[in-house]
Amino acid sequence: MKGKTPKESQATLTEIVLPNDTNNLNNLMGGRLLHWMDIAAAITAHRHCNRTCVTASVNNVSFENPIPRASIVTLEANISRSFRSSMEIFIDVWIEDSLSGEKTKCNEAIYTFVAVDNMGKPVKVPEVTPETKLEKLRYDGALRRRQLSLILAGKIKANEATELKALFS
Numbered sequence: 001m002k003g004k005t006p007k008e009s010q011a012t013l014t015e016i017v018l019p020n021d022t023n024n025l026n027n028l029m030g031g032r033l034l035h036w037m038d039i040a041a042a043i044t045a046h047r048h049c050n051r052t053c054v055t056a057s058v059n060n061v062s063f064e065n066p067i068p069r070a071s072i073v074t075l076e077a078n079i080s081r082s083f084r085s086s087m088e089i090f091i092d093v094w095i096e097d098s099l100s101g102e103k104t105k106c107n108e109a110i111y112t113f114v115a116v117d118n119m120g121k122p123v124k125v126p127e128v129t130p131e132t133k134l135e136k137l138r139y140d141g142a143l144r145r146r147q148l149s150l151i152l153a154g155k156i157k158a159n160e161a162t163e164l165k166a167l168f169s
Helices: 030-049 133-152 162-168
Strands: 011-016 052-061 072-082 084-098 101-115
Touching: 011 030, 011 162, 030 052, 030 072, 030 084, 030 101, 052 084, 052 133, 072 133, 133 162
Parallel strands: none
Antiparallel strands: 011 072, 052 101, 072 084, 084 101
C-alpha cells in the first residue's frame, strides 16, 4: 500500500454563516461548526484511504474566536498521521474579512477517523508522508497525542507510552 502526502488528501470546505446557523449572540453555533469540521475531516480521511471512514473521536476543539453571522468560513482539513486503521485529521478554521479578503485563523480541531470495510470492521490504511515543516511537526506530535488518548481510555499503561516518557526523561 503506497503512502500519500497530506496534500493529496486535503479537503477545503467553504460556508457562509446564515441566520439559521447562529446563536442568540449572532455568532456561529459551536455545534454547526463541529458538523462542518466532521464533514471536512471525513472527506480527508476518505481521500487518504478510498474507504468508508467513521469518526472515532474528537480529540481537541479550540474555539478561539467567535464567528459572526454573514462570515465566510473556510475549513481546511489535513491528515497528520495514520496508524494501522486510524487517521488523525487536523482542521484549521479561517474567517474571511468581507472587505479586504484577508483570512484570520479562528479555530482548530483534531479528529480521529477509522477506515472500515462493508461489515464495519477496521481495515489497514496507507501511511502518511509529510512534506512541509508544519506537516512534519503535526506528524511527530500525532504519536504522542495518540499515546495520551490510549492512556486516558485505559487501553495502555503510562509506562508503555514511549513517546510521552521521552518528553519527561
